[in-house]
Amino acid sequence: MFRLTNNLKNLTLSIEELSANYTNLQTVRWQRKPRWLPVAKSKVFRIPKKPETPQEDNLELQRLFNNYRTQIKSLRRHFFYKHHIQFLASEDPEQQRIIFEKDLDRCNKINDKWNAEQKVLREKRAQENLEVELEFARKRIEVENIKREEHKQKTEEYVKKVKEESKEFITAENIDKAIEIALNNPVDYNYALTPSGEKIFGRENNEFEVKEKISVKQ
Amino acid sequence: MLSPASGTGQFFTKSVKIIRFVRQGCTNRPFFHIVVTEKRRDQFMPVIEQLGTYDPMPNQHNEKLVSLNYERIRHWIGNGATVSQPVEQLFGMSGFFPIHPTSYLAAWRNRRVLQEEALKEAEDKSKDKTV
Numbered sequence: 528m529f530r531l532t533n534n535l536k537n538l539t540l541s542i543e544e545l546s547a548n549y550t551n552l553q554t555v556r557w558q559r560k561p562r563w564l565p566v567a568k569s570k571v572f573r574i575p576k577k578p579e580t581p582q583e584d585n586l587e588l589q590r591l592f593n594n595y596r597t598q599i600k601s602l603r604r605h606f607f608y609k610h611h612i613q614f615l616a617s618e619d620p621e622q623q624r625i626i627f628e629k630d631l632d633r634c635n636k637i638n639d640k641w642n643a644e645q646k647v648l649r650e651k652r653a654q655e656n657l658e659v660e661l662e663f664a665r666k667r668i669e670v671e672n673i674k675r676e677e678h679k680q681k682t683e684e685y686v687k688k689v690k691e692e693s694k695e696f697i698t699a700e701n702i703d704k705a706i707e708i709a710l711n712n713p714v715d716y717n718y719a720l721t722p723s724g725e726k727i728f729g730r731e732n733n734e735f736e737v738k739e740k741i742s743v744k745q
Numbered sequence: 746m747l748s749p750a751s752g753t754g755q756f757f758t759k760s761v762k763i764i765r766f767v768r769q770g771c772t773n774r775p776f777f778h779i780v781v782t783e784k785r786r787d788q789f790m791p792v793i794e795q796l797g798t799y800d801p802m803p804n805q806h807n808e809k810l811v812s813l814n815y816e817r818i819r820h821w822i823g824n825g826a827t828v829s830q831p832v833e834q835l836f837g838m839s840g841f842f843p844i845h846p847t848s849y850l851a852a853w854r855n856r857r858v859l860q861e862e863a864l865k866e867a868e869d870k871s872k873d874k875t876v
Contacts, residue, residue: 603822610819610822
Protein backbone atom coordinates (compact mmCIF):
# COMPACT_ATOMS: atom_id res chain seq x y z
CA MET A 528 0.00 0.00 0.00
CA PHE A 529 1.34 3.40 -0.92
CA ARG A 530 0.39 6.91 0.02
CA LEU A 531 1.31 10.21 -1.55
CA THR A 532 3.14 12.31 0.99
CA ASN A 533 2.52 15.71 -0.53
CA ASN A 534 -1.24 15.41 -0.51
CA LEU A 535 -1.14 17.96 2.29
CA LYS A 536 0.34 20.51 0.02
CA ASN A 537 -0.46 23.67 1.86
CA LEU A 538 0.79 22.20 5.14
CA THR A 539 4.03 20.42 4.35
CA LEU A 540 7.21 22.44 4.55
CA SER A 541 8.39 21.90 1.00
CA ILE A 542 5.87 22.49 -1.71
CA GLU A 543 6.69 20.25 -4.63
CA GLU A 544 4.73 19.37 -7.70
CA LEU A 545 3.43 15.83 -8.04
CA SER A 546 6.01 13.98 -10.07
CA ALA A 547 5.71 10.73 -11.97
CA ASN A 548 8.74 9.17 -10.32
CA TYR A 549 8.15 7.61 -6.98
CA THR A 550 9.96 10.13 -4.79
CA ASN A 551 6.74 11.24 -3.12
CA LEU A 552 5.48 7.77 -2.27
CA GLN A 553 5.60 6.42 1.22
CA THR A 554 4.94 2.79 2.07
CA VAL A 555 2.17 2.06 4.55
CA ARG A 556 2.63 -1.20 6.40
CA TRP A 557 -0.39 -1.43 8.65
CA GLN A 558 -3.16 -2.06 6.15
CA ARG A 559 -3.49 -5.79 5.68
CA LYS A 560 -6.81 -5.99 3.88
CA PRO A 561 -8.27 -3.35 1.56
CA ARG A 562 -11.67 -1.99 2.65
CA TRP A 563 -13.41 -3.10 -0.54
CA LEU A 564 -12.82 -6.82 -0.02
CA PRO A 565 -15.89 -8.71 1.23
CA VAL A 566 -16.15 -10.33 4.66
CA ALA A 567 -14.12 -13.53 4.85
CA LYS A 568 -16.14 -16.69 4.26
CA SER A 569 -15.30 -18.07 7.66
CA LYS A 570 -16.56 -14.92 9.34
CA VAL A 571 -19.81 -14.38 7.40
CA PHE A 572 -22.10 -16.05 9.90
CA ARG A 573 -20.20 -15.00 13.00
CA ILE A 574 -22.28 -12.75 15.23
CA PRO A 575 -20.14 -11.04 17.86
CA LYS A 576 -21.70 -11.19 21.29
CA LYS A 577 -22.80 -7.82 22.56
CA PRO A 578 -21.68 -6.98 26.05
CA GLU A 579 -24.61 -6.83 28.46
CA THR A 580 -24.90 -4.09 31.00
CA PRO A 581 -27.48 -4.42 33.75
CA GLN A 582 -30.09 -1.69 34.23
CA GLU A 583 -28.55 -0.49 37.50
CA ASP A 584 -25.16 -0.19 35.81
CA ASN A 585 -26.70 1.85 33.03
CA LEU A 586 -28.23 4.25 35.53
CA GLU A 587 -24.93 4.50 37.38
CA LEU A 588 -23.12 5.11 34.09
CA GLN A 589 -25.57 7.85 33.20
CA ARG A 590 -24.91 9.54 36.50
CA LEU A 591 -21.14 9.14 36.10
CA PHE A 592 -21.24 10.51 32.56
CA ASN A 593 -23.25 13.54 33.69
CA ASN A 594 -20.71 14.22 36.42
CA TYR A 595 -17.82 13.61 34.06
CA ARG A 596 -19.13 15.99 31.43
CA THR A 597 -19.70 18.69 34.02
CA GLN A 598 -16.20 18.29 35.42
CA ILE A 599 -14.61 18.28 31.97
CA LYS A 600 -16.58 21.38 31.03
CA SER A 601 -15.28 23.26 34.05
CA LEU A 602 -11.73 21.98 33.41
CA ARG A 603 -11.88 23.12 29.81
CA ARG A 604 -13.15 26.51 30.88
CA HIS A 605 -10.29 26.77 33.37
CA PHE A 606 -7.71 25.89 30.70
CA PHE A 607 -9.39 28.29 28.30
CA TYR A 608 -9.04 31.24 30.66
CA LYS A 609 -5.50 30.27 31.54
CA HIS A 610 -4.01 29.32 28.18
CA HIS A 611 -6.09 30.75 25.36
CA ILE A 612 -4.21 33.03 23.02
CA GLN A 613 -6.61 35.94 23.47
CA PHE A 614 -5.86 36.10 27.19
CA LEU A 615 -2.10 35.97 26.88
CA ALA A 616 -0.55 39.16 28.23
CA SER A 617 0.98 41.29 25.54
CA GLU A 618 4.72 41.07 25.94
CA ASP A 619 6.71 44.20 26.67
CA PRO A 620 10.25 43.35 25.49
CA GLU A 621 11.89 45.60 28.11
CA GLN A 622 9.87 44.00 30.92
CA GLN A 623 10.59 40.53 29.52
CA ARG A 624 14.31 41.31 29.46
CA ILE A 625 14.26 42.50 33.09
CA ILE A 626 12.38 39.37 34.17
CA PHE A 627 14.80 37.20 32.25
CA GLU A 628 17.85 38.90 33.76
CA LYS A 629 16.47 38.65 37.28
CA ASP A 630 15.79 34.96 36.77
CA LEU A 631 19.25 34.44 35.29
CA ASP A 632 20.81 36.21 38.27
CA ARG A 633 18.89 34.04 40.71
CA CYS A 634 19.83 30.88 38.81
CA ASN A 635 23.48 31.95 38.72
CA LYS A 636 23.53 32.48 42.46
CA ILE A 637 22.07 29.02 43.07
CA ASN A 638 24.53 27.58 40.61
CA ASP A 639 27.50 29.28 42.28
CA LYS A 640 26.38 28.00 45.67
CA TRP A 641 26.10 24.46 44.34
CA ASN A 642 29.45 24.79 42.62
CA ALA A 643 31.10 25.87 45.90
CA GLU A 644 29.59 22.90 47.72
CA GLN A 645 30.68 20.58 44.97
CA LYS A 646 34.19 22.07 44.95
CA VAL A 647 34.71 21.13 48.61
CA LEU A 648 33.43 17.64 47.99
CA ARG A 649 35.47 17.27 44.81
CA GLU A 650 38.71 18.38 46.45
CA LYS A 651 38.15 16.07 49.37
CA ARG A 652 37.49 13.20 47.01
CA ALA A 653 40.56 14.05 44.93
CA GLN A 654 42.71 14.13 48.08
CA GLU A 655 41.36 10.76 49.17
CA ASN A 656 41.96 9.32 45.73
CA LEU A 657 45.51 10.65 45.73
CA GLU A 658 46.14 9.05 49.12
CA VAL A 659 44.82 5.75 47.91
CA GLU A 660 46.91 5.89 44.77
CA LEU A 661 50.06 6.80 46.71
CA GLU A 662 49.46 3.92 49.10
CA PHE A 663 49.00 1.61 46.16
CA ALA A 664 52.22 2.85 44.55
CA ARG A 665 54.15 2.39 47.82
CA LYS A 666 52.89 -1.15 48.15
CA ARG A 667 53.89 -1.85 44.58
CA ILE A 668 57.38 -0.50 45.18
CA GLU A 669 57.72 -2.73 48.25
CA VAL A 670 56.61 -5.79 46.32
CA GLU A 671 58.96 -4.90 43.47
CA ASN A 672 61.90 -4.52 45.90
CA ILE A 673 61.23 -7.92 47.43
CA LYS A 674 61.06 -9.40 43.97
CA ARG A 675 64.38 -7.86 42.96
CA GLU A 676 66.03 -9.04 46.18
CA GLU A 677 64.88 -12.58 45.53
CA HIS A 678 66.10 -12.43 41.96
CA LYS A 679 69.50 -11.14 43.14
CA GLN A 680 69.82 -13.96 45.65
CA LYS A 681 68.93 -16.53 43.05
CA THR A 682 71.51 -15.21 40.60
CA GLU A 683 74.19 -15.10 43.30
CA GLU A 684 73.49 -18.70 44.25
CA TYR A 685 73.72 -19.69 40.61
CA VAL A 686 77.04 -17.87 40.20
CA LYS A 687 78.43 -19.56 43.32
CA LYS A 688 77.38 -22.95 42.03
CA VAL A 689 78.95 -22.32 38.63
CA LYS A 690 82.18 -21.10 40.27
CA GLU A 691 82.29 -24.25 42.35
CA GLU A 692 81.90 -26.30 39.22
CA SER A 693 84.46 -24.33 37.26
CA LYS A 694 87.32 -25.57 39.47
CA GLU A 695 87.27 -28.87 37.64
CA PHE A 696 87.26 -27.32 34.19
CA ILE A 697 90.10 -28.17 31.81
CA THR A 698 92.12 -25.05 31.07
CA ALA A 699 95.26 -24.33 28.99
CA GLU A 700 97.46 -24.89 32.07
CA ASN A 701 96.26 -28.31 33.09
CA ILE A 702 95.41 -29.70 29.68
CA ASP A 703 98.55 -31.89 29.46
CA LYS A 704 97.81 -33.42 32.84
CA ALA A 705 94.22 -34.06 31.87
CA ILE A 706 95.32 -35.72 28.60
CA GLU A 707 97.78 -37.89 30.51
CA ILE A 708 95.12 -38.99 32.96
CA ALA A 709 92.73 -39.71 30.13
CA LEU A 710 95.31 -41.78 28.25
CA ASN A 711 96.26 -43.73 31.38
CA ASN A 712 92.68 -44.51 32.25
CA PRO A 713 90.89 -45.63 29.10
CA VAL A 714 87.22 -46.16 29.66
CA ASP A 715 85.38 -48.74 27.64
CA TYR A 716 81.69 -48.21 27.37
CA ASN A 717 81.32 -51.01 24.95
CA TYR A 718 80.07 -53.68 27.31
CA ALA A 719 77.15 -56.09 27.45
CA LEU A 720 74.70 -56.54 30.28
CA THR A 721 73.53 -59.86 31.66
CA PRO A 722 69.93 -60.11 32.85
CA SER A 723 71.18 -59.85 36.46
CA GLY A 724 72.93 -56.59 35.71
CA GLU A 725 76.56 -57.74 35.48
CA LYS A 726 78.73 -55.93 33.02
CA ILE A 727 80.71 -58.06 30.57
CA PHE A 728 83.62 -56.10 29.16
CA GLY A 729 85.85 -57.04 26.23
CA ARG A 730 85.46 -57.57 22.53
CA GLU A 731 87.27 -60.90 22.04
CA ASN A 732 85.34 -63.10 24.45
CA ASN A 733 82.50 -64.08 22.13
CA GLU A 734 81.55 -67.75 22.42
CA PHE A 735 80.42 -67.89 18.83
CA GLU A 736 82.86 -67.34 16.09
CA VAL A 737 82.31 -64.25 14.10
CA LYS A 738 81.04 -65.41 10.75
CA GLU A 739 82.66 -63.88 7.80
CA LYS A 740 80.45 -61.41 6.08
CA ILE A 741 79.26 -62.65 2.72
CA SER A 742 78.75 -59.94 0.27
CA VAL A 743 75.26 -60.08 -1.19
CA LYS A 744 76.38 -58.53 -4.38
CA GLN A 745 78.43 -61.55 -5.28
CA MET B 746 9.65 14.47 1.96
CA LEU B 747 8.68 12.79 5.23
CA SER B 748 7.27 14.98 7.94
CA PRO B 749 8.67 14.49 11.45
CA ALA B 750 6.66 12.41 13.93
CA SER B 751 7.06 15.22 16.46
CA GLY B 752 4.83 17.34 14.28
CA THR B 753 5.01 20.05 11.67
CA GLY B 754 3.46 22.77 13.82
CA GLN B 755 1.35 23.87 10.87
CA PHE B 756 -2.44 24.11 10.98
CA PHE B 757 -5.42 26.20 9.97
CA THR B 758 -6.37 28.58 12.76
CA LYS B 759 -10.09 27.89 12.66
CA SER B 760 -10.01 24.14 12.06
CA VAL B 761 -11.16 21.62 14.68
CA LYS B 762 -8.23 20.18 16.64
CA ILE B 763 -8.22 16.89 18.52
CA ILE B 764 -5.84 15.12 20.85
CA ARG B 765 -5.75 11.47 19.86
CA PHE B 766 -3.61 8.39 19.30
CA VAL B 767 -1.54 7.65 16.21
CA ARG B 768 -0.61 4.00 15.91
CA GLN B 769 3.11 3.70 15.36
CA GLY B 770 4.97 0.42 15.89
CA CYS B 771 4.37 -2.42 13.44
CA THR B 772 2.43 -5.64 13.01
CA ASN B 773 1.78 -7.31 16.38
CA ARG B 774 3.66 -4.56 18.18
CA PRO B 775 1.40 -1.56 18.85
CA PHE B 776 2.89 1.70 19.98
CA PHE B 777 1.00 4.95 20.14
CA HIS B 778 1.94 8.56 19.82
CA ILE B 779 -0.39 10.99 21.57
CA VAL B 780 -0.71 13.92 19.18
CA VAL B 781 -2.73 17.01 18.56
CA THR B 782 -3.92 17.21 14.98
CA GLU B 783 -6.73 18.51 12.85
CA LYS B 784 -9.77 16.32 13.18
CA ARG B 785 -10.34 15.92 9.46
CA ARG B 786 -6.81 14.66 8.79
CA ASP B 787 -6.43 10.91 8.69
CA GLN B 788 -4.38 8.97 11.19
CA PHE B 789 -1.06 8.93 9.41
CA MET B 790 -1.04 12.43 7.99
CA PRO B 791 1.48 14.90 9.42
CA VAL B 792 0.43 16.03 12.89
CA ILE B 793 0.57 19.47 14.48
CA GLU B 794 2.46 18.40 17.55
CA GLN B 795 3.29 15.26 19.51
CA LEU B 796 2.17 15.45 23.13
CA GLY B 797 3.28 12.07 24.44
CA THR B 798 3.63 8.35 23.90
CA TYR B 799 1.80 5.24 25.09
CA ASP B 800 3.22 1.73 25.03
CA PRO B 801 0.31 -0.68 25.53
CA MET B 802 2.53 -3.77 25.80
CA PRO B 803 3.73 -4.38 29.37
CA ASN B 804 7.50 -4.37 29.78
CA GLN B 805 9.56 -6.77 31.91
CA HIS B 806 8.37 -5.05 35.11
CA ASN B 807 4.75 -5.41 33.96
CA GLU B 808 4.39 -1.69 33.33
CA LYS B 809 2.66 0.07 30.46
CA LEU B 810 4.71 3.19 29.94
CA VAL B 811 3.07 6.53 29.20
CA SER B 812 4.65 9.91 28.72
CA LEU B 813 2.62 13.10 28.58
CA ASN B 814 3.59 16.70 28.00
CA TYR B 815 1.08 18.27 30.42
CA GLU B 816 2.11 21.83 29.65
CA ARG B 817 1.33 21.48 25.96
CA ILE B 818 -1.80 19.42 26.61
CA ARG B 819 -3.13 22.21 28.84
CA HIS B 820 -2.26 24.74 26.17
CA TRP B 821 -4.04 22.83 23.41
CA ILE B 822 -7.14 22.09 25.48
CA GLY B 823 -7.21 25.74 26.45
CA ASN B 824 -7.11 26.59 22.76
CA GLY B 825 -10.12 24.45 22.00
CA ALA B 826 -8.72 21.01 21.15
CA THR B 827 -11.08 18.13 21.98
CA VAL B 828 -9.85 14.81 23.35
CA SER B 829 -10.69 11.39 21.94
CA GLN B 830 -12.20 8.81 24.28
CA PRO B 831 -9.21 6.43 24.59
CA VAL B 832 -6.97 9.39 25.37
CA GLU B 833 -9.57 10.67 27.86
CA GLN B 834 -9.38 7.28 29.61
CA LEU B 835 -5.59 7.53 29.69
CA PHE B 836 -5.75 11.09 31.08
CA GLY B 837 -8.19 9.84 33.70
CA MET B 838 -5.80 7.09 34.72
CA SER B 839 -2.91 9.54 34.91
CA GLY B 840 -4.90 11.88 37.19
CA PHE B 841 -5.01 14.73 34.71
CA PHE B 842 -8.75 14.35 34.10
CA PRO B 843 -11.43 12.75 36.28
CA ILE B 844 -11.68 8.98 35.76
CA HIS B 845 -13.66 8.26 32.62
CA PRO B 846 -16.97 6.37 33.18
CA THR B 847 -15.98 3.70 30.64
CA SER B 848 -12.96 2.89 32.81
CA TYR B 849 -15.38 2.19 35.66
CA LEU B 850 -17.48 0.05 33.32
CA ALA B 851 -14.45 -1.99 32.29
CA ALA B 852 -13.52 -2.45 35.94
CA TRP B 853 -17.04 -3.64 36.81
CA ARG B 854 -16.97 -6.14 33.97
CA ASN B 855 -13.56 -7.45 34.96
CA ARG B 856 -14.67 -7.83 38.56
CA ARG B 857 -17.79 -9.69 37.49
CA VAL B 858 -15.71 -12.12 35.42
CA LEU B 859 -13.41 -12.72 38.37
CA GLN B 860 -16.37 -13.31 40.70
CA GLU B 861 -17.90 -15.80 38.28
CA GLU B 862 -14.61 -17.65 38.03
CA ALA B 863 -14.32 -17.79 41.81
CA LEU B 864 -17.87 -19.13 42.07
CA LYS B 865 -17.10 -21.76 39.47
CA GLU B 866 -14.02 -22.86 41.31
CA ALA B 867 -15.92 -23.10 44.57
CA GLU B 868 -18.60 -25.20 42.92
CA ASP B 869 -16.00 -27.50 41.37
CA LYS B 870 -14.38 -27.95 44.76
CA SER B 871 -17.67 -28.79 46.46
CA LYS B 872 -18.45 -31.29 43.70
CA ASP B 873 -15.08 -32.95 44.17
CA LYS B 874 -15.69 -33.20 47.91
CA THR B 875 -19.13 -34.84 47.44
CA VAL B 876 -17.66 -37.32 44.97
